[in-house]
Amino acid sequence: MQNPFETGHIRNYILFYVSVVLIMILFFFASSLFNDKAVIEKKVFNTTIQKSLTQEANETIQQTESNPFKLKLLKKAY
Numbered sequence: 001m002q003n004p005f006e007t008g009h010i011r012n013y014i015l016f017y018v019s020v021v022l023i024m025i026l027f028f029f030a031s032s033l034f035n036d037k038a039v040i041e042k043k044v045f046n047t048t049i050q051k052s053l054t055q056e057a058n059e060t061i062q063q064t065e066s067n068p069f070k071l072k073l074l075k076k077a078y
Helices: 009-033 047-066
Strands: none
Touching: none
16 A cells, blocks of 8 residues: 555645635536526505505404304314
8 A cells, every 4th residue: 555645645635626626616607607687676565555454454353352252162082
């Protein structure tokens, strides 16, 4: 068995590692160059409709509190 420190195997492993990292960086740049970024329009929400919906929800909650429903238990447990 040869000693890797004497034959220069470490230099080959380092060059291999650097080449793999370089290829990964190149693929990253290539994928980011061809990625088209779409412009997204800013959405504006109408808050006046939301206020009326919350008022309707409050009214339905008040109606259900005045007439609570009755629960019935099943005769068998499944």
